Amino acid sequence: MRAGDQTAAWLSFTGCLIAVFMQMIDGTIVTTALPSITADLAASRQAQVLVVSGYALAFACTLLTAARVGELVGRRGMFLWSVVAFTAASVWCGMSGSAGELVAARVVQGIAAGGMAAQTIAIVTASFPRARHQQVFAIYGAVAGFAGMVGPILGGALVLADLFGSGWHAVFLINVPLGSVTFVLAWRHLRLGRPIRRERLDLSGAVLSTVTLFALLFALTGIQQNGWRTGLLVVLAGAFGCGALFLVRQRREERRGGALLVRFDVFADRRFAVGSVLVTVFFGVFTAFVFAVSITLQEVLGFSPWRAGLLMTPFAVGACAGALASPMLVRRWGVRTLTVGITAYGIFVAVGACYLHLTNGVVSVPLVVGPVFLAGLSVGVFFVPLQPIMLSGLEQRQMDAASGLLPTIEQIGNALGLALLSALFFRAHTLAGSVTMFAAIAVVALGLGALTFALREPA
The missing domain is CATH 1.20.1250.20 (MFS general substrate transporter like domains)
Incomplete structure (x- = not known):
């Protein structure tokens, strides 16, 4: 790699790392702020759970489709739009005036986080030669691991600091400067070629995969919280059924030479x-x-x-x-x-x-x-x-x-x-x-x- 290309790769990688830090801490930072949110917004027990799980479910269910969309329209554009959406959703979270509004904003935030996360591995592997992969993944893993662990600590510190009287709002608004820096770094230094082949998105496959993942994760989350209840087992069985349909459809598309959501x-x-x-x-x-x-x-x-x-x-x-x-x-x-x-x-x-x-x-x-x-x-x-x-x-x-x-x-x-x-x-x-x-x-x-x-x- 030439010196200029190396500099651009490392600067764009820095933007990816900030994005990883944001999406990881937002999975846990809200936990220590939840009592303050509950008191301020009069959130019910169900709303409290959804503030946490809504983000996680939306994040997980978006990844496969977001990765495929990024492959079709370009990783750079998909990443940039996801950063903008995540930052805007964070502002919405921070400005929410009711528990229901906060839950909706968290779902949008989770979808945008999935859009960012689904591009990261492809961006890293395309930006650096294989000889560098161990090094860059080590840095990536260190940032992701640290962010996942530091989220509750940072959330508690922000609530206690009460910067400018922001209280719990700060746990979301902190993403505004971070998202802005991420966007600038990616806009200026992320250099990826446009997709060579124009293919269509398998909408039916995207819907089936999303429904499968949502049902699976919803059922597993419910089992963890409430035990092996009949309704949750029915949802789990439905997830396996939808997953089987998804696999059959993907195999059929593969035999036809069509566009695949998952490459087996x-x-x-x-x-x-x-x-x-x-x-x-x-x-x-x-x-x-x-x-x-x-x-x-x-x-x-x-x-x-x-x-x-x-x-x-x-x-x-x-x-x-x-x-x-x-x-x-x-x-x-x-x-x-x-x-x-x-x-x-x-x-x-x-x-x-x-x-x-x-x-x-x-x-x-x-x-x-x-x-x-x-x-x-x-x-x-x-x-x-x-x-x-x-x-x-x-x-x-x-x-x-x-x-x-x-x-x-x-x-x-x-x-x-x-x-x-x-x-x-x-x-x-x-x-x-x-x-x-x-x-x-x-x-x-x-x-x-x-x-x-x-x-x-x-x-």
Whole structure:
């Protein structure tokens, strides 16, 4: 790459990183602001849930279609319009005068976030040569991981600071300067060619995939919150039915040589196929872990949200450190880096479960800071190299398909793992329930360590 092209690539990548930071923190930043929102807008319990889940559902259900639209009309334009929509929706959220209006604004914000996220992998892989992918994905993973963990802390800080009397509104309005910087960087420096082939969007496939994902994630979220109720099982069965119709339609389109919403040939690559299983299970385990930590610290041990966030800060710092160190470790150990990372994480979680059991829930903060940091370090070492390794055997056109497929797999893993693990092991928010949940997470993580042996070394 020429010096000018390198500079443009890194500046546009910076814009992508800010976008990733925004979309990640907006999934969690609202949690600590929810009591203030509830008091100000007189939000019902259902509205409170929708303020959080409406964003997540809209985000996940948009990814596949947004990735395909970006492939057809151009990644640059799709990314820019999504940034504008996300920033405008954030202003709408911050200016909402009722709970219903805020829920609607959050859904629009989630759709726009999905539009940004669905372009990121394709933009990164097209902007940098393969030799740089480990490095840029390490930075990407560090930012995403840190943003996901720091969201509740930042939300609490903004509400407490009450800047210019903004209160909870600031957790959304903070996206205005961030979105503006993102737009300027992408507008000036994102250089991607226009699509070579003009194809149509498979509208029927887009509708079927959206309905399938919505029903699946809605049912899993409901199971996590309310257990295995008949209505939710019916919705889950409907999701599988719609998913089967979607697969049949995609196979038919493939035989006809038509436009596909999902390219199944990416699963013919062993690294991508095995990596997809690892990603799905890991995101389920990790989301369940974050949920269990939050419930354990606040409801079982009586920590304030602010103190719980501070206790988990070493985990976020460790994850960033592991992410940044991972390219060097992969060059030295190859795919065994993933084995070491996820196995170490499972061991640390198991040690944590034993510690809670032996101390009967009495936590010494100075004593646990080190293990918490090392657990985060292990997560960064495992997850960040996983993405470039599983993408290493794909062609650029397959990368375009993976740009929406991979984050969709992650979102399904989020909902699936949280629903199954919490429903099976964590129905009672007690100390015994916490110990059981962490033990289950540790067992699954160690199982992932064994599965990493099925991965091939990248060329």
